[in-house]
Amino acid sequence: MNQPMTFLLHMLLFIPLVYAANATVSVWDDSDKYKYFGCYNETTQVPGSADTRALGGGIQESLPGAMTVPTCLAFCGNGATEYRYAGLEWSRECWCAQTLSGIAEKLDDTACNYPCEGGNTTACGGSLKLTIYRVSLASGLSTPGLFSLVTTGLVMMMLW
Template identity: 45%
Template sequence: MLVSTIVSALSLFAVASAQSSISTSSSAAASASTSVAAVAATGSNGYSYAGCYNETTGIAGTNGDRALSGGKMETGDTTTVAVCLQYCGDSNYQYAGLEYSKECWCSNYLSALSTQLSASNCSLACVGNNTELCGGYLTLSLYNLTSKKAGSSGSSTKGDASSVAASSWTFVLGAGVMALTLGSAL
């Protein structure tokens, strides 16, 4: 009796698994025929693409601070790379980062704890343009301001994301880590 119950349960599992596989294959085939491959935009509005960087909110000792903090943020259902770069560029922020397909983050500093990742970590298409990449889950498609508008205020020193990270100091205090980012204004 026990053996026949186990065999029946395994048979039902096999049938359910096969049906699931068939429906998954059918929906994947349907998606594949209509999907568009998204790519990282090169940049605009004086910004250049710097790569995919990790978010820092989950790193111990950061108190939830973001990779791009001290600036401004907006989110919406029409987010594109160009819209974000315009939003950050209007205030001459050094960095613009797109995260989770619809978040736009602007800051003059990139946390020293944020490091460049493989491009495959920033794989979510922008909600406003599915041909462009807008970061990922806790990852930023990062853009660096390389040329400011004429007559703009702010530091004239330009650098890429790695130069800010290289000029940043990280202090280890006890069990946690605290990052102090020194910008190019020093």
């Protein structure tokens, strides 16, 4: 890579770090479907993780300069598959999955201090940290597990 391109790449990677260090962000909590679940570490660098993600097995999108919490929640909850978890990382990445890795650890909310690039007052994770939202049971989102068992009568059979 030529020297000007290398410099530009380093600056682009450095800008969110400088911006995040000076930012004051808050948790966005204005969804009927998803509720804030907490700040969690990314698991790709955890020993024994085999480089798997905290929100693996789902979908993701990156929107440099445009990511917001509502954009991510819509991406995770309005498609053909409605994902149980939505997580924002690095100010611009949105990760959707049905499960949160068991080796992901809940951190203090202040660890997720990068502002969303599309709305600089709300938290969008951090470096190897995810601001995670989980589907609220009151949202009416289909949950195939227990609900399916109840509606098919399998739970009734197990109770007898």
